[in-house]
Amino acid sequence: MAQATDPGADGANPAPPLLRLRGVSVTFKTSKGLSPVVRGLDLDIRAGETVALVGESGCGKSVTALSILRLLPPAHASIGGSILFEGRDLLSLPLKDMQDVRGDSISMVFQEPMTSLNPVMTIGEHLVETIRQHRRVSRAEALRQGIELLKAVRMPDPERRMAEYPHRLSGGQRQRVMIARAIACRPKLLLADEPTTALDVTVQAQILALLRQLQQDFGIAILLITHDLRVVADFADRVVVMYAGRKVEDTVAGRLFGAPQHPYTQGLLAATPRGMRDAAGGRRRLREIAGTVPDPMAPPPGCPFQPRCSRAIEQCGRELPLLGPADGDGLVACFRPGAAP
Amino acid sequence: MWQGAITIVAIAIFNFCLIHMAPGSPVDVLAGESGTADPAMMEELTRRFNLDQPFHVQLFSYLWNMAQLNLGQSYRDNQPVVTLILARLPATLLLMASAIGAAFLFGLLLGVVSARFVGRAADEGISFFALVSYATPTFWSGLMLITLFSVKLGWLPSSGMMTIGSDKTGLAFMLDVGRHLILPTLSLSLFYMAIYTRLMRASMLEVYGLDYVRSARARGLSEARVAFRHVLRNALLPMVTMVGVQVGSILGGSVVVETVYGWPGLGRLAFESVGRRDYNLLLAILLFSSVMVIVTNLVVDIIYTLLDPRIEHGKK
Numbered sequence: 120m121a122q123a124t125d126p127g128a129d130g131a132n133p134a135p136p137l138l139r140l141r142g143v144s145v146t147f148k149t150s151k152g153l154s155p156v157v158r159g160l161d162l163d164i165r166a167g168e169t170v171a172l173v174g175e176s177g178c179g180k181s182v183t184a185l186s187i188l189r190l191l192p193p194a195h196a197s198i199g200g201s202i203l204f205e206g207r208d209l210l211s212l213p214l215k216d217m218q219d220v221r222g223d224s225i226s227m228v229f230q231e232p233m234t235s236l237n238p239v240m241t242i243g244e245h246l247v248e249t250i251r252q253h254r255r256v257s258r259a260e261a262l263r264q265g266i267e268l269l270k271a272v273r274m275p276d277p278e279r280r281m282a283e284y285p286h287r288l289s290g291g292q293r294q295r296v297m298i299a300r301a302i303a304c305r306p307k308l309l310l311a312d313e314p315t316t317a318l319d320v321t322v323q324a325q326i327l328a329l330l331r332q333l334q335q336d337f338g339i340a341i342l343l344i345t346h347d348l349r350v351v352a353d354f355a356d357r358v359v360v361m362y363a364g365r366k367v368e369d370t371v372a373g374r375l376f377g378a379p380q381h382p383y384t385q386g387l388l389a390a391t392p393r394g395m396r397d398a399a400g401g402r403r404r405l406r407e408i409a410g411t412v413p414d415p416m417a418p419p420p421g422c423p424f425q426p427r428c429s430r431a432i433e434q435c436g437r438e439l440p441l442l443g444p445a446d447g448d449g450l451v452a453c454f455r456p457g458a459a460p
Numbered sequence: 461m462w463q464g465a466i467t468i469v470a471i472a473i474f475n476f477c478l479i480h481m482a483p484g485s486p487v488d489v490l491a492g493e494s495g496t497a498d499p500a501m502m503e504e505l506t507r508r509f510n511l512d513q514p515f516h517v518q519l520f521s522y523l524w525n526m527a528q529l530n531l532g533q534s535y536r537d538n539q540p541v542v543t544l545i546l547a548r549l550p551a552t553l554l555l556m557a558s559a560i561g562a563a564f565l566f567g568l569l570l571g572v573v574s575a576r577f578v579g580r581a582a583d584e585g586i587s588f589f590a591l592v593s594y595a596t597p598t599f600w601s602g603l604m605l606i607t608l609f610s611v612k613l614g615w616l617p618s619s620g621m622m623t624i625g626s627d628k629t630g631l632a633f634m635l636d637v638g639r640h641l642i643l644p645t646l647s648l649s650l651f652y653m654a655i656y657t658r659l660m661r662a663s664m665l666e667v668y669g670l671d672y673v674r675s676a677r678a679r680g681l682s683e684a685r686v687a688f689r690h691v692l693r694n695a696l697l698p699m700v701t702m703v704g705v706q707v708g709s710i711l712g713g714s715v716v717v718e719t720v721y722g723w724p725g726l727g728r729l730a731f732e733s734v735g736r737r738d739y740n741l742l743l744a745i746l747l748f749s750s751v752m753v754i755v756t757n758l759v760v761d762i763i764y765t766l767l768d769p770r771i772e773h774g775k776k
Contacts, residue, residue, distance in 0.1 A: 222680035239769060
């Protein structure tokens with residue numbers, strides 16, 4: 120299922136991508152046996168690019184991000200394939216070298232700002248710790264940089280915030296601290312795992328605007344993991360749709376919303392208020408996708424989406440559709456791709 | 461602070477009632493020991509000790525004296541009970557501090573190692589050791605330690621607090637007391653060390669699963685730094701609570717240990733005063749103990765605010 124071609128590779132930018140996942144599979148060891156949560160995933164992210172990874176809960180998108188940093192507990196999860204970052208395979212790095220990559224050239228923002236800060240450390244201690252882990256600077260210099268970082272994430276009153284503990288901050292402020300901490304060492308790649316899901320709607324917009332601003336200022340590539348297609352529309356350059364641990368569609372963001380190819384992508388868009396407007400131009404009832412995500416330990420035969428797909432034919436129940444060039448641009452894994460009937 | 465004072469008065473009243481419900485009086489014991497049960501002398505003693513007064517009068521005179529910091533005379537030694545207690549207090553404080561210190565320190569270390577290598581040989585070994593320590597009665601482990609280290613090996617003294625007849629001073633004196641302290645500390649702390657080991661292990665494992673530990677790893681921190689800087693401090697809170705709660709029961713345990721090792725502390729004095737029905741002395745010891753427990757809990761509260769910034773002074 121490995122695909123050598125990737126969208127845009129033969130176009131204007133021939134440089135190798137910053138991050139290249141090839142045939143990555145993640146298997147969880149559970150009490151009931153092995154559970155494959157990511158299956159043969161290929162993914163490329165270029166320097167400065169924003170790629171959105173979308174899909175329902177349990178499709179393997181967060182697990183993919185955690186595998187890039189090797190943060191899954193080795194006793195419970197095994198990762199196969201290769202994850203090349205700037206030409207080095209992260210999966211074969213010694214732990215010490217991997218720790219040098221984490222938080223320095225690749226950093227991560229998590230979904231839960233309320234619990235992702237240590238309650239007994241001040242904001243300043245969090246920032247200083249991260250900076251001094253990767254840079255040989257004095258404490259005073261790290262503190263100065265910390266204040267600059269809080270200014271960069273538009274934290275009000277940054278000098279005073281440095282001495283405060285996380286419980287004094289709101290959810291949005293904590294997420295700003297998390298972002299400040301993630302960009303502390305000017306990473307080349309930021310993994311943002313549902314960074315706005317736990318926040319109020321108004322705060323979500325502010326955090327997204329902040330991420331976009333930082334990306335423009337520092338040229339950071341972002342892998343944005345989300346289930347919210349509205350976020351993707353104004354944020355991402357390219358969208359990768361995952362279903363049941365596999366990539367089912369990979370295309371530029373504008374095209375995904377204009378002409379989605381995979382029936383699952385179409386289903387996701389129809390279930391989103393924005394997709395509703397784009398698809399029909401008028402008002403339409405939100406439609407859910409019938410059925411549920413298959414159990415990774417007992418997938419259906421053939422295409423994993425086939426039991427929920429209105430377009431399924433006999434072939435879909437027999438063979439697994441491979442990822443291939445879609446009509447126009449991008450990649451799709453479907454025997455009957457194309458516009459919704 | 462006021463809560464503490466009210467608690468002490470309540471404890472004093474409770475102790476007083478409890479002791480007066482027990483059968484026997486100091487007069488019976490004194491008469492029995494002197495071998496003459498002369499009714500006139502017993503009556504005289506009863507009057508002298510105010511034991512002929514009605515119960516509520518005795519209680520109020522006790523509380524009134526307590527308010528004036530007068531805890532009375534020992535019926536037996538005819539000395540102020542405070543003098544007797546103060547003579548024994550340092551030995552007990554030393555034993556308790558060293559037992560709590562040892563239990564906390566080794567419990568913490570073993571718990572951290574256990575959690576770090578969970579499911580592996582080190583964890584299994586420590587868990588087994590903790591279970592055995594937990595299940596062994598203090599008096600028995602005390603006797604066994606004496607048999608091994610004093611009788612068989614002859615490494616350590618079996619009883620007392622210092623070598624009798626030696627007039628050591630300075631460092632030599634401290635080393636001598638230290639040698640005498642090892643075995644009683646060991647017997648008294650083993651049980652609590654076992655509890656703290658298990659508690660620390662569970663607490664560390666719980667914190668290891670939290671989001672901020674994963675996010676600390678995501679920033680490239682080494683495993684040792686994650687363990688000590690992010691996990692340990694948060695895992696300490698339940699430990700500190702437990703120590704605060706258990707100071708009272710360690711004080712109770714010291715009665716047995718002081719008896720086994722002939723340690724000249726408060727626990728033994730309390731034990732003896734029960735046998736002699738020396739109510740004034742016993743009540744004063746109980747009062748001192750409750751003050752010690754309450755002071756420890758105040759200290760624990762202060763340590764708490766230092767460890768966890770979410771808990772602030774004056775907020776209950």
